Amino acid sequence: MAESFMQQLITSLARRTPVLDEALPSPSGSPDTMKQSHRPAKSHLLAEDRPDFERTLDETLTAEAADTPARLNAEQLRTMALAASGLIAATAASEYAQYIAVRDRARQKHGSEAPLTDDGAATQPGASLTAVLAVLTPVLFGIAAVIFLLVGYALGMASPKPAIAATLLTAGWSFAAATAATLIASMIGLLVAALRNRPASEEWARNEEVAAARDAWRQALRRRGIEPFLREVRNAVSRSLDQDEAL
Numbered sequence: 001m002a003e004s005f006m007q008q009l010i011t012s013l014a015r016r017t018p019v020l021d022e023a024l025p026s027p028s029g030s031p032d033t034m035k036q037s038h039r040p041a042k043s044h045l046l047a048e049d050r051p052d053f054e055r056t057l058d059e060t061l062t063a064e065a066a067d068t069p070a071r072l073n074a075e076q077l078r079t080m081a082l083a084a085s086g087l088i089a090a091t092a093a094s095e096y097a098q099y100i101a102v103r104d105r106a107r108q109k110h111g112s113e114a115p116l117t118d119d120g121a122a123t124q125p126g127a128s129l130t131a132v133l134a135v136l137t138p139v140l141f142g143i144a145a146v147i148f149l150l151v152g153y154a155l156g157m158a159s160p161k162p163a164i165a166a167t168l169l170t171a172g173w174s175f176a177a178a179t180a181a182t183l184i185a186s187m188i189g190l191l192v193a194a195l196r197n198r199p200a201s202e203e204w205a206r207n208e209e210v211a212a213a214r215d216a217w218r219q220a221l222r223r224r225g226i227e228p229f230l231r232e233v234r235n236a237v238s239r240s241l242d243q244d245e246a247l
Contacts, residue, residue, distance in 0.1 A: 044089045046100070053089065056218045057081050060226045072237050080233055081226060091225035095217040102213040130193060134186035141179040148172030 045053055061074045081088060089096065152168030155161070 044086055044093065044096070049096075050085075052214070052218060053085060053221065054082070056222050057226055060222050060230065064227075064230065072234060077230055077233060081229055084229060088225040088229055089221065091228075092217055092220035095213075095220040099210075099213040099217040102207075103210050106207045106210050131190065134190055138179050138183040138186060141175050141182055145172050145175035145179055148175060 057078060061077060065074060148168050149172035152165050152172055155165035155168065158165075
């Protein structure tokens, strides 16, 4: 069914008609399957791996730029490939499963238990709160220092000079010193936190086994998925346009 849908997708894209919302043939003919057949094809890739897919696609398009017919540009090919990303990714499913397994083992080995964002970076639960406090504390102390100093000096120019002016000046300089101290402490704290979180988010990515599995997946994706897809799309578009011209 995957090969049949691939041909349907290529032919429809070549004729510039949508296909992702069309019903797919269902071997079983069950109601549940029929309902699912009207849904768009979903990518099998994790969100953090989509940049690798797109990077591999772009590299392939760049390498094959000289072979691209004038009637079909690289951006059109890229759009078609992204629309069929789930089907293309399925051609390298075994290598992708191996890559994920190796990557998960490497993460567990380095103690990366924090959830990953879309770009693959690990996040610690209290990291955002610490960063907010590190930024806000010096700012608040600085604002307080400016207010106390301005009011203190303004009152100090009055005659007679109120006794509270000296108190406000003392408080202002105290807040200024606190601002400098908290600013330095915040910078040190953020640096220490970054160094502490570095093994969990970066060392696993430098693992040779992970790099080899990732490279094997990308090579399989390019060889068995992207290149054949682009080749078939070019051929389908050429045949379709030639038929239209003949008519």
